[in-house]
Every structure is written in C-alpha cells, then in structure tokens.
Amino acid sequence: MALLTKTRERRPTSFYFLAAFFALFVLFLYGPMLTIFILSFQGENGGLTFPMNGFSFHWFGNLFEQQAVGDFGGSFSRSLKLGLIVMVVTVVVSFMAGLAFRKRFRGDSVIFYLAIASLIVPSILISLGIGLLFNIVEWQPQWFTSALGAHLTWTFPFGLLIMFAVFNRFDPSYEEAARDLGASNWQTIQYVVLPMVGPSLIGVAMFSFTLSYDEFARTLMTAGALNTLPLEIYGMTTNVTTPVLYALGTVTTGFSFLVIALALGTVAIMRRRKGQKA
Amino acid sequence: MASDTSKRSSYFLISPMALIFAVFLVIPLLTIVVVSFWDYDEYRILPDFILENYKYLLGSSVTWSIYLNTLKYAVLTWVFTLLIGFTVAYFLAFHVRSLTWQIVLFMLCTIPFWTSNIIRMISWIPFLGRNGLLNSALINLGIVDQPLEFLLFSDFAVVLADVHLYTLFMVVPIFNSMMRIDRSLIEAARDAGASGFETLKSVIVPLSKPGIAIGSIFVITVVMGDFITVRLMSGGQSASVGLQISNEIGLLQYPAAAASAVVLLITVLLIVTALLRLVDIRKEL
C-alpha cells in the first residue's frame, strides 16, 4: 500500500519550483562559460571582450604555437606530472593514516587537528611559509619539492576525512574472519580491506588530482623558476591581450566533457554486459 | 604485547602524514611567526626582534578597513552560498528520487569545476562589462537605456564570482547530511500534521546542521584568504587581506606580509572555532 502511494504520488508544486531553481543554478554555473566559448572564436585582431572582430579558429591554432608570454606545453606537462605525483602520494598516505586511526594512539588528536588546520589555513599562508622557509635555509624551491609539499597539505585533509567516513562504516568482522582463517596482517589488507575501500580510494585519487591540478595560491611562492598551468594562466590574465586564454578554456571544458562522456559510456557498456551474463 | 605491536604499527602508518604536516605545515607557519618580528629594507629581510610590523599593522586605519571589507565579502558570499546551496541540496536529496538521476545532476554541476578557476572567473568580465553580453541584452530589450556600471569592477562582481566558484562546496556537505536523515522522521512529522515548511524548519534544518557548518567553514576560510577574485573582479579597486599579503610579497616586504598573515590566521581560527562549537566533525563523517 505504502509502495503504491509512493509510486503514484503526484509531484508536489514545490517540486516544480525547486526544479526551476536548480535549472537556474545550472545556468548560472554554465552561463559565463558561454561568453568564453563565443569569444574563443574571435577574429585574428579581436580582443578579450565584445564586440566580436570577425570569426576565426586562429586562437585554437595559436594555443599550440610559441607564446610571447606563457608556455602552455611545458606548464601543462608539469601540472600533469605534479597532479599525478600528488595523487599517488595522497592515496597511499591517506590510506595508511586511515588504517592508523582505526585504533586510538597517542597524538591521534594532534594529527587530526593538524589536518583540520591544514584545511582552513588560507592557502597563501602555506605558500608564504614554505617560500620563507626555503628562502631562509637557502634551498631552491622546485615544483617537485616545495610545491609538491604545499599541495599535499591541501589534499591530505580531504584524503583523511574521506578515509574516516569510509572506516566509520567499515564492518571489522570481515577482517576477523580473514584472520581466523590464518591470513597475515598484510594478506588481510591486500585481500579484504583494499577491495572493500577501493572505490573510495579512487575517489580520493580523483579528488586529489583535481585539487592539485587547479591549485594556484599554494603554488605561487613554492613553484620555483618553472610555472605550473594555473600560474601560467594567472600570469596571462594580466599579460595577454588576446583570446588565446579563452581558446584554452574552451578546449579544457570540451576535454572534460569528453572524459566524462567516455567514463559514463564505459560504465553503461559494462552494465549491459553484466546484465547479459546474468 | 599485541597492543604494543599494534601501537607501533599505528605510529608507522601515521608517520608519513605526520612528517609531511611537520615539514610543510607546522614549520612554515612557525617560520611566518618568527619572520613577522624581523626587519626589512628594499631588498632584504633582516633577522631581528621588532614589534614595528605589528604596530604599524594594528595601528593603521587601512588594516581595519581592509578587514571590514574582507569580512563583508565573506559574510555576503556565505549568506548566498548557504541559501542557494541549501535549496539545491534539498532538491537533490528529497525531490530527486533515483540515485542515477542524483549522480547525473551532480555531474552536471561538477563539470565546470574541471576548467581552471581563474578562467571561469575572468569569463564574467566580457559577460558583465559595459559592452558585455548582459548589458547588450538589457539595452536591446529596452529594459535599461544606459549600460549598468555596477555589474563589473565592483563589490557586486566580487561576490558574484565567489558565489559562482564556491556554492558547490556548500551543496556537497549539506546534501551528505540530508541523505543521512531518517526518512521515517519526516513521515512522522507529516503524520503529526506538520506542514512542509514546519517539517523543514524543525526536522530538516536542525539535522542538516553538521553539513551546514562544514560547508560554512570551507566557504568562509576560502573567501577570507582569497586574493585573485578580489584583484580581478574589482578591477584592482578593492582590497582584501589576502590581496594585501600578496602585494607585500610582491614588494618583497616579507616581514610585513608575515605579520598580516599571523593576524589573518588568528582571525580565521577564531571564526572556525566558533563554528566548530556547533558540530563535532569527527563524529559526523
């Protein structure tokens, strides 16, 4: 009876109001990107703002040429590498920390509050602090040392909090069963814990890559001589008068859509195969 | 003995994280505190112990107006992200009934975040400018006959860009809290004759508090430390604490920047401590 009324229940009026609100929100998120999309097709002599000065694909080609200011290729590959390193380190270290936090140990609350502090300390302070530290001890800041550390202070808290959420809901009886069957600690982790928390670790991986890939303020004083992509883009907002930046925005957004479409497509295909097997 | 080895393994497991936090969080913050007492000239920082940096900072009316301005941005952004974020989360949690649709709609909101924040921010400029899309549209529709000037390079533009960038950070934790509300509580409220609004007020809002608190902490701390949005969207006409620090860094006045940083850090910690009294984060995950 309850089920029946639920499926038959008419949508309340509030649903339509809220749905309209949600649609407006999505429009708000995408709206300004439309301007970028249009302006990336500016004519060769066009500027950063309206009016359009002709129509061309010039700026997309320009994206792959040597720039007067800015180096997309180098900075992109550095950002990609840095993002991947941050991703791997964050997954491994957060997973280890998550395991550690399942038992109480001395200093656990210190680490926990450090993680919270790391989350709320404004990014520019991390940048300034690490920059000063390296300056004083006369180490050369590099994207793979100081900037890597700066990014980890940003991704660890998220990794740790996600691990908390996972292990809070984790049923320890599976591990006990494995141990009763004579599995070693390592085997228990490898064959029982890892497969169960695997999806969340993928979440941590994606999250930390995205955070690092787009991180700006923490990289500002820690990247050393070579720029990451967000630094390059920031430099270009004040040092470029052409729509090449918009072309970059259009290309990256298009690329994101492509990746997501591919991912969704793969999931759909896998589901169908599974369905056929069953 | 067993507890001894398990303790040792806990320490082993936590040590990489502890080490990174020590080197890249604790020591740098201590460095900032130390340097904030140093002296400087045009080219160098000079180890010393002076209070001049703080004296000037706290004695200057500029500092107070900058803090007020930053707080204004933080409060306005917080109010709007909270109202919008709560409504969106409420819609997704209680009105979208299938998990697939919830995921699809979430994805829809997340895709823009894969484009650089800075590019998304500057995309507002041609939209809101004097000859921008919005003004052209308003003029063509005959709604206004002069372009609206307050749209760009103004407080309005700063808050708009902040809300645009950070609302999703409010949606996610609130949605998370809402999904954990036992649906039978809502039915019970309805059975007891509560209207939709009363249910919202006395059941859903109180039970979403942890999510609201976490989202608020995130949004407020990000806006308090922000400098790019203010710089780009106010056309360089407004100041914020983060911008002040980044300007001082640009002028190589590191000790002055460090003193500002310490004051900012204390301010943010006070705000967060107040918010944490509302919620025990560790329990709520």
Next chain:
Amino acid sequence: MTLIPTIYNADTLGIRPDLIDREITSWADLLDPAFKGKASILNIPSIGIMDAAMVCEAMGEVTYGDKGNMTQEEIDKTIAVMIDAKKAGQFRAFWKSFDESVNLMASGEVVIQSMWSPAVAAVRSKGIACKYQPLKEGYRAWGGGIGLAKHLSGLELEAAYEYIDWYLSGWVGAYLNRQGYYSAAPETAKKFMSEDEWGFWMEGKAAEGDILSPDGKVMEKAGAVRDGGSYEERMGSVACWNSVMDENKHMVRKWNEFIAA
C-alpha cells in the same frame, strides 16, 4: 647598484578619441567629472604617485618642490585628492600590467587613463581608435636598465656581459623602438630599422609605407604621424622623471590607503 641603461620613454594620458568628444589638453582632465566611472590610473605606487602628482599640480590643488622626491606633506595632500576622486566614483579600475591597460581601453571600460606608448599602439592594432595625448604640462619619463648580480663569476659573468653587449647591439633596440620605447643605444638600433621606420618613430615624420608592429601586424597606415611627434619634441617636454623617493615607505603606505579607500 649600477645599471646599464637600456630603455626609456615618456608617458602621458591615453584616450579613446571616438568616445571623448572634446579636446584633452591637461593632466587635470583625468579627474574631470565628465569621465566619471571611465577613468583609470596605474596601481604601481612609485609610478602611480607621479601621475597623481601631475594631475594634482595641473588642477592647482597641490604645489610641489620636487615631484621626483616629494615631502610627506605633499604625498598626503596628493593621496587625499585621489581618495576623494575614488570615493566620488571617478575610476573604473586600476591596472598593474601593460596588458591590463590595453584590455581596459580596448573594451571601452575606460576612456582616459595613464598609459604607456606601446600600449596605445597595441590598442590601435586591434582596429580601435586610441590616442597617446600630448599634454601642456609635459610628460612623465622613466628609464630602465640591466645590472649584473654580484654572485656572477667566470663563465657566467662572461655570458652576462655577452648578453648585455647583444642587448645593446641593435636588434633589441630596434624591437623596443618599434613598440614606441626609446632604446638607450639609438645609433645601433638605427642599423636594424628601415629609414621609414626611423623617420616615423624617431623623427616625427609621416610614414611613407605601413608601419608594422614587432610581430608583423600593421599598426599605422602610410601617412600617419606619431602622437607627440619626434624624439626631441617628446623628450624635450618631460616634466618629471620616475625615481625612488626618500619617503618611499610612507608613500607606499599612503598609496595603499588610496587603494583600500
């Protein structure tokens, strides 16, 4: 610290003649209420304060002993005038980099602002009218150079000297001149420029053919004359030079008050 001079120029106000329907003759016009919400000034304290001083002096608000080295009182008065103007909504934005000034002007957000000569050229190369307006009070001039870092030695030092020699050997000078700057070694630069280019940029002559920007775009059509005229006319009416003042720290703090106001 000694620098080898490489580059200098004289700056004035840039305007959009298509959006301004009267003659601009004085620095004081920057704060004319007619341009409310359409003016801009550069937000680099050491240079911005000089532009502000040119404006205040032209308005008759402040008199200066030496604009290149102002007293605290002069600085305070200048900033007070600027803060009043800012509060009245005179400014649309402040710019920090060359390209920001180009974007503000090209988009029409700003119609009058302190501007650098090559920025005016960059706006024009987009097909937008923009004028580097000579003013009756004269120009604000600046210079720059390159110096050697003291830790250099051996091969590095040689490389540095070689770089400076190359820098002054003419190609760079011609490149700078073609953007509207003045190279500090004009004779070598001349060798790398055509006679027509030299005539247009340095001698105030009408261009015989199209004048190209360094990256090869047409910047000026044949027949055009450079705003402000020849080198002698321009540098001959310089009113003040940028310099680091004795009251630099005070000035930067007051400037920050202006920005935060």
